[in-house]
Amino acid sequence: xxxxxxxxxxxxxxxxxxxxxxxxxxxxxxxxxxxRYPRPGWVEQDARQILERQLDTVKALxxxxxxxxxxxxxxxxxxQRETVIVWDRRTGMPLAPAINWQCRRTAEFCxxxxxxxxxxxxxxxxxxxxxxxxxxxxxxxxxxxxxxxRERADAGEALFGTVDxxxxxxxxxxxxxxxxxxxxxxxxxxxxxxxxxDPELLDILGIPAAMLPRIIPSQGIVAETSAFGGPIPIAGIxxxxxxxxxxxxxxRKGLLKNTYGTGCFAxxxxxxxxxxxxxxxxxxxxxSSGDERAYALEGSVFIAxxxxxxxxxxxxxxxxxxxTESVALSVPDAGGVYCVPAFVGLGAPHWRPQTRGTxxxxxxxxxxxxxxxATLESIAYQSQDLFEAMVADSGQPIQELRVDGGAARNNFxxxxxxxxxxxxxxxxxxxETTALGAAYLxxxxxxxxxxxxxLAELWKAERTFEPxxxxxxxxxxxxxxxxxxERAG
Numbered sequence: 001x002x003x004x005x006x007x008x009x010x011x012x013x014x015x016x017x018x019x020x021x022x023x024x025x026x027x028x029x030x031x032x033x034x035x036r037y038p039r040p041g042w043v044e045q046d047a048r049q050i051l052e053r054q055l056d057t058v059k060a061l062x063x064x065x066x067x068x069x070x071x072x073x074x075x076x077x078x079x080q081r082e083t084v085i086v087w088d089r090r091t092g093m094p095l096a097p098a099i100n101w102q103c104r105r106t107a108e109f110c111x112x113x114x115x116x117x118x119x120x121x122x123x124x125x126x127x128x129x130x131x132x133x134x135x136x137x138x139x140x141x142x143x144x145x146x147x148x149x150r151e152r153a154d155a156g157e158a159l160f161g162t163v164d165x166x167x168x169x170x171x172x173x174x175x176x177x178x179x180x181x182x183x184x185x186x187x188x189x190x191x192x193x194x195x196x197x198d199p200e201l202l203d204i205l206g207i208p209a210a211m212l213p214r215i216i217p218s219q220g221i222v223a224e225t226s227a228f229g230g231p232i233p234i235a236g237i238x239x240x241x242x243x244x245x246x247x248x249x250x251x252r253k254g255l256l257k258n259t260y261g262t263g264c265f266a267x268x269x270x271x272x273x274x275x276x277x278x279x280x281x282x283x284x285x286x287x288s289s290g291d292e293r294a295y296a297l298e299g300s301v302f303i304a305x306x307x308x309x310x311x312x313x314x315x316x317x318x319x320x321x322x323x324t325e326s327v328a329l330s331v332p333d334a335g336g337v338y339c340v341p342a343f344v345g346l347g348a349p350h351w352r353p354q355t356r357g358t359x360x361x362x363x364x365x366x367x368x369x370x371x372x373x374a375t376l377e378s379i380a381y382q383s384q385d386l387f388e389a390m391v392a393d394s395g396q397p398i399q400e401l402r403v404d405g406g407a408a409r410n411n412f413x414x415x416x417x418x419x420x421x422x423x424x425x426x427x428x429x430x431x432e433t434t435a436l437g438a439a440y441l442x443x444x445x446x447x448x449x450x451x452x453x454x455l456a457e458l459w460k461a462e463r464t465f466e467p468x469x470x471x472x473x474x475x476x477x478x479x480x481x482x483x484x485x486e487r488a489g
Contacts (some may be wrong), residue, residue, distance in 0.1 A: 002073040004443050005232070006435035007063075007161050009054050009079045010240060011100065011262040011311075016057035017435040018065065021073075021448045022294070023458045025430055029061040030176060041104035041344055044097040047085045051170055058228060066406070069230030074221075075447040076236035076438030078243035079163035082185045084138040086149060086211070087166070092174055098145045098163075099138040102263075102302060102344050103451040107353035113137070116205045125201060127185070127274060127283025128404040129191045129351055133300065135162060136188035136205045143206065156210040162187070164174070164237050165213045171225035171234065178222060179213040180237035185285040190215065192274055192283060192295075218242070218287040219441045226371035236441025238287040240434045245296060246287045247404045247437030248428065249459035251452045256398060258417075259384055259409035259434070263347070268384040268394065269294065278351040279389035287437065289439050289444050289452055297393060299348035299386030304379045305407045307341035311375055317340035318366050325412045328373035336361040337374040338381075338484035347382075349389040350485070358488040361480075379407065381481040387421055398423045404433040411465075419469035420478060429462040 003026070008015040012035065018027040031053040036044045046217060062068075082101035087094045097429065100104070114130040128134055139160050143150040152158040161169065165179045184190040186198075187208065191198040197212055216222060217236045224231040238246060245267045248257040253271035267286070273299040275283045288294035308324055311317045317323055338360045340346075345353035346449055359371070387398055400423055407413055408431050418425040430436055443449040 002071055002448070003067065003450060004074055004076065004439040005058065005072050006076045006078065006442070007054055007058065007167065007439040008240070008435040008438065009050060009167060010434070012078045014050065014053040014057050015435060016054070016061045017432060017437070017439065018061055018067070019439045021443070022438065023436065023455065025432065025436070027061055027065055028432065029057040029064070031057050035100060041107070043100035043103040043344070045083065045100050047087070047094040047098040050098065051166065054167060055227065059244060062228060062356065069228045069232050072232045073448055074233050074235040074442035075225065076440070076442035077164055077167055077234065078238055078240050078434050078438040079167070079183070081162060081183055081239035081241065082133060082135050083163055084135050084142065085163065085166045085259070086139070086142050086158055086160050089159050092170060095149050095152070095158055096142050099141065103138065104132050104344050104353055106132040106141050106464070107345065110137050111353070122201065122204065125191045125193070125198055126188050128140065128188055129280060129282055129348070130188070130350055133302070133347065134186055134188040134246070136201070136207065140205050141209050153208045153211045158211055159213070160211045161213050164239070168222065168234065168237070172223045174364070176223045177213045178216050180216055180218045181269060181285045182218055182239040182242040182287055183237070184215045186371065192285065212252060219289050219445045221243055221445055233446060235445035236438050237252060238437060238441060241267055241298065241355045242285070242287040244404055244436030245269065245437065246433045246440055247435070248404060249434030249456045250402065251456060254396065255402070257402040257404065258402070260379065260403060260405035260413070262304065264304040264379060264383050266299045266383060266390065267296040268390050269296050271295070275393065277389070277393050279392045280351055281386070281389050281393060287441060297390060299389060301379070301382040301386065302345065302347040302370065303341040303343050304382065305405070306343070307339070307375050307378060308407065310341070310343070312371060317372055321406070322370050324376055325410050327369050328376050328412045331367070331369040331373055334374040334377055335366055335370040336363070337366050337370045338481055339371065339374040339378045340373065340484050342376055342488055342489040346437050346485070349385060358484065360484045360487055376410065376413050377416055379413060379439050380420050381478065383417060384478065386419045400424045400426055402426050404428065404431045414465045415468070418465040418467045419474055422467050422474070425465040427460050427463045427465070429460045
């Protein structure tokens with residue numbers, strides 16, 4: 001047997017997962033990755049730690065299973081998107097801290113850009129809302145604020161990459177500077193219609209083309225790495241949410257998935273047509289097999305699982321994320337309490353970078369359990385905001401919702417989401433679909449899998465949550481959420 005290896009570098013953890021040729025996960029290794037918050041709204045990471053932790057997980061996995069490099073058929077890479085790393089072409093060392101996708105330091109610049117004559121050009125070419133979430137303004141910030149970097153970038157000595165590019169560069173000892181189409185589509189620099197870096201966008205943002213990676217398909221052999229004791233082809237790359245869409249078997253128009261991780265990310269496959277949102281969602285490239293083009297309509301919630309971490313680490317209301325389920329179920333409802341966890345502003349469809357976290361509806365009877373439940377419910381409410389926008393854009397009701405990510409294992413949250421959405425919520429047997437999608441892409445490129453039709457047959461549901469809440473109750477609760485969002489400012 002030959003195995004497929006997935007490198008899954010996320011916001012708060014680096015993971016390595018091993019799969020067989022039936023798509024079954026055999027082993028998983030994980031290590032934490034730190035985030036730093038040097039100022040309110042700023043989020044940074046150490047790019048060197050990202051690389052080291054990712055490599056360590058792979059080495060630990062291969063050692064624990066006694067597997068040699070020659071037994072690995074291919075590597076797939078998936079990663080936190082939009083996070084910006086700029087490094088020295090010669091030494092491979094980062095020239096600044098990695099600016100995380102959650103970071104809001106460029107919010108004021110983006111507001112000015114959104115009010116400029118360039119706004120329509122940017123949105124029409126990229127499919128994106130102008131926001132600090134995306135990579136372009138982060139790159140510009142480093143060029144403008146880190147001494148000497150702009151001059152080095154102009155000279156071709158400083159390179160930019162999202163996390164996939166950073167990993168590929170080091171896995172190939174600096175031979176390959178590339179990013180896949182899905183990650184490139186999140187930078188605010190790629191023309192969604194041409195799949196190329198757009199000179200006009202680069203000029204608007206003042207970013208030298210010399211620092212950008214080559215854009216490549218999500219599926220296909222990119223290079224070989226010898227970082228793990230022998231040559232292994234790197235054959236699949238996708239941003240984490242597009243990888244999750246692929247891992248969920250959402251290969252055709254109309255299929256919808258939502259990932260419950262640090263944030264929540266809902267993607268609706270739109271086939272080969274670039275979607276145009278009238279409800280402040282974004283258009284993005286979806287991972288695809290072969291030469292076919294695939295797109296998705298996406299909505300992003302910035303703070304989801306991160307709110308649970310806040311309950312655990314800052315407020316110390318729970319000892320673990322898993323404990324939140326039993327605590328939430330210890331009360332019949334949230335007691336009128338709503339938590340709007342806008343720690344870094346509100347994402348889609350609101351796009352309100354200045355909004356900050358708010359708790360409403362507090363009474364003397366509000367308890368720890370009410371706050372925990374309200375925080376979990378906020379994840380579902382924010383996701384429901386996305387689903388309503390998708391229904392309005394597509395004109396079609398949601399038939400089913402496929403879910404994954406760490407918080408998808410919370411049964412209370414999944415049932416509450418089904419009640420709000422009014423449709424079945426389906427949790428697969430393997431909720432680590434981000435890594436699975438990367439393995440699928442690598443396996444298709446190297447012949448381990450024949451087709452997406454075969455992959456669709458491999459996808460298996462573990463549990464389906466059917467809506468149970470009366471429509472009147474759902475409407476009452478959701479109306480309260482909308483009021484809380486408005487009061488958050």
